[in-house]
Amino acid sequence: MTEKQTDAASIVFEAVGKAFDKPGGGTVAALEDVILTVPPGTITGIIGRSGAGKSTLLRMVNGLERPTSGRVLVGGQDVGTAKGPALRAIRRDVGMIFQHFNLLSSRSVAGNIALPLEIAGVPKAQIAPRVADLIARVGLSAQADRYPAELSGGQKQRVGIARALATGPKVLLSDEATSALDPETTQTVLALLRDINRDLGLTILLITHEMAVVRDIASHVAVIDGGRIVEHGTTYDVFVAPKHATTRSFLSGVTGVTLPEFIRHRLTDSLPAGGGDEVIRVTFAGQHATDPMLALLARDLGIEVNILAGAVEEIGTHPFGNLLVSLPAGRGAEARSYLERHGLMTEVLGYVG
Numbered sequence: 001m002t003e004k005q006t007d008a009a010s011i012v013f014e015a016v017g018k019a020f021d022k023p024g025g026g027t028v029a030a031l032e033d034v035i036l037t038v039p040p041g042t043i044t045g046i047i048g049r050s051g052a053g054k055s056t057l058l059r060m061v062n063g064l065e066r067p068t069s070g071r072v073l074v075g076g077q078d079v080g081t082a083k084g085p086a087l088r089a090i091r092r093d094v095g096m097i098f099q100h101f102n103l104l105s106s107r108s109v110a111g112n113i114a115l116p117l118e119i120a121g122v123p124k125a126q127i128a129p130r131v132a133d134l135i136a137r138v139g140l141s142a143q144a145d146r147y148p149a150e151l152s153g154g155q156k157q158r159v160g161i162a163r164a165l166a167t168g169p170k171v172l173l174s175d176e177a178t179s180a181l182d183p184e185t186t187q188t189v190l191a192l193l194r195d196i197n198r199d200l201g202l203t204i205l206l207i208t209h210e211m212a213v214v215r216d217i218a219s220h221v222a223v224i225d226g227g228r229i230v231e232h233g234t235t236y237d238v239f240v241a242p243k244h245a246t247t248r249s250f251l252s253g254v255t256g257v258t259l260p261e262f263i264r265h266r267l268t269d270s271l272p273a274g275g276g277d278e279v280i281r282v283t284f285a286g287q288h289a290t291d292p293m294l295a296l297l298a299r300d301l302g303i304e305v306n307i308l309a310g311a312v313e314e315i316g317t318h319p320f321g322n323l324l325v326s327l328p329a330g331r332g333a334e335a336r337s338y339l340e341r342h343g344l345m346t347e348v349l350g351y352v353g
């Protein structure tokens with residue numbers, strides 16, 4: 001399985017809405033007017049809080065949920081209206097992995113992976129080599145005859161991935177696939193998903209509540225809040241210049257740039273009457289990421305800057321940095337305009353007296 005096995009498929013959400021009936025009457029809108037295109041062959045992350053609508057969105061891609069308005073297209077096929085053989089064909093094209101793996105405890109590793117092939121009516125003689133191939137791809141050849149209870153969480157998820165790939169899908173859906181795993185195992189599973197995306201060329205759509213997962217694997221990201229996509233773009237663009245408050249709050253957990261407590265408590269929206277410091281976020285992107293801009297600010301304008309917090313991150317191979325600094329409020333506008341002239345982004349977070 002070194003060659004690409006499929007042509008990747010795009011996933012298109014066209015003004016998708018989904019309302020569920022409430023037990024006591026009325027409806028709850030789980031999704032509203034979702035417009036999103038997942039480019040073929042990308043790894044796209046959907047991030048949102050609990051109840052934001054992530055699972056509902058994902059389950060529409062394989063027809064487990066149908067939209068109440070709008071359309072979901074996979075490789076140009078309308079999933080919401082597909083029935084019978086057409087729906088089965090779409091489901092063969094869309095594999096899925098789960099947070100809790102969903103393996104059959106009574107079947108071995110090989111038996112779990114063979115299941116979708118048996119259901120699809122693949123002749124027995126073809127199943128064994130295909131399963132061996134899949135087991136090798138996920139690095140479990142030594143565990144082929146073990147049962148789920150004898151496997152670690154990471155190994156179980158590898159079985160889940162191999163099973164999802166069995167029918168040669170064009171799309172792989174991941175429902176919080178690393179949420180039950182420790183950080184180290186998470187990294188190995190994400191690396192496997194990256195390899196699969198690269199080698200097989202399939203489109204991966206994953207939902208997560210962790211921005212670190214998006215940073216580590218996704219080329220594109222959509223942020224969902226209250227059933228709506230509030231921001232989307234390339235992961236790099238969204239990390240460097242987040243526009244929505246929900247995105248910023250997710251990012252504050254990964255970029256290591258939350259304000260220290262002692263400053264956060266004193267921060268005010270307007271400059272105190274007696275004067276004080278302006279607190280700003282400075283974002284360095286691309287070639288500017290490592291430029292000693294703050295030193296230049298001191299040299300060229302004579303403005304002293306205090307660094308409050310900061311981190312340099314990498315998205316793919318692109319570095320970007322985030323610094324929170326304070327400087328005399330009276331020179332704030334001058335300093336920000338200097339930094340922006342040099343290609344950095346700035347944002348005023350508040351003031352301290």
Ligand SMILES: Nc1ncnc2c1ncn2[C@@H]1O[C@H](COP(=O)(O)OP(=O)(O)OP(=O)(O)O)[C@@H](O)[C@H]1O
Binds near residue numbers: 209
């Ligand atoms: N079958 C259902 N019947 C009624 N309401 C539902 C159903 N499925 C989801 N909902 C509601 O739709 C909204 C979105 O739920 P969904 O499970 O898609 O969110 P989520 O972002 O995946 O949350 P989590 O991260 O907790 O799984 C929630 O208000 C939820 O209660």
